[in-house]
Amino acid sequence: MEQALDEVFRWLQQAAFPAAFTGAGVSTLSGIRDFRGKNGVYREPWQGMAVEELLSLPVFEKDPVHFYGWAREFVYRLDRFQPGAVHLLLAELEAAGMMKEVITQNIDLLHQRAGSRNVCEIHGSPARHHCRRCGSVQSYDEVGPVVMAGEIPRCRSCHGVMKPDIVFYGENLDEDRLQHAFDTMAGCDLLLVMGSSLTVQPAASLPAEAARHGARIVIVNDQPTPLDRLAARRFRSLEEFADGLRARLAQISGA
Ligand SMILES: [Zn+2]
Incomplete structure (x- = not known):
């Protein structure tokens, strides 16, 4: 060795x-538990939804409340990890x-x-978020407090839903x-x-x-x-x- x-x-x-x-x-x-490992985050359903659904683009576009509810526990609490x-x-x-x-x-x-x-x-990365409608950008630090307060982060100019630049299922x-x-x-x-x-x-x-x-x-x-x-x-x-x-x-x- x-x-x-x-x-x-x-x-x-x-x-x-x-x-x-x-x-x-x-x-x-x-x-941080291995995403795809045996005890990985991807194995645990959240409120009856598999993580593949929570991170699916069609599901997000229908209602982002599922993703942001789940992500509050993990993606927006990265400050817990060193x-x-x-x-x-x-x-x-x-x-x-x-x-x-x-x-x-x-x-x-x-x-x-x-x-x-x-x-x-x-x-991809949650460091940046894009508005699904007009493409305007917000940072992790701007979006985080909104998500932690239980709200859906929205664009300041057009009120569209902000999506993190993480590659979702169904996205290339x-x-x-x-x-x-x-x-x-x-x-x-x-x-x-x-x-x-x-x-x-x-x-x-x-x-x-x-x-x-x-x-x-x-x-x-x-x-x-x-x-x-x-x-x-x-x-x-x-x-x-x-x-x-x-x-x-x-x-x-x-x-
Ligand atoms: Zn917008």
Whole structure:
């Protein structure tokens, strides 16, 4: 383990374009339950509705009260959660010039809260909301208090319903964002893949794209993934991996 970590750390120091891909696993270290895991949020119905319905665009358009009622407990209470070891590691690596970009499946804003600046959220983000009617924008901080007060957030100019920029079921991923993620994969020479089961598209294709272009792949996940055979190094524990690399980074920063 220690030797393997030394090696990965050396790769990070030497890489011209080191990147990372993260999934729900990295946020379970912050206490956010894995969305699709066994005890995941997606498994629990809310007031008789499955989460696939709550996050479905047609249901939202019919009556946003269901989504906002459910989201009040989770999406608009992200302040309860603190960045975990992986979020901190990636922010510290970026500050040290050893991480160019984080591509994430998560919508919990924890990479940004940890200090990462270059983050691509392929499933969107609640940081911004758009009016369904006129397209005007409101921030998470503007919408949050309205939702917490049990109301539906509405546009100030046309009174249309505001929708978070999270990709709902029935909605396509943002094409530009996805293209950007694929470009990053094609351009990176080292990719840390952390906390993703890599079973849902496009998550499964992105690291494969990096491998196809010759990037060195490091996979850290407690469960096997379909891309394990592409990995130059494979670790199970996110926490040990992140803590080990943070310790090495602290050492060279202090020197
Ligand atoms: Zn509007």
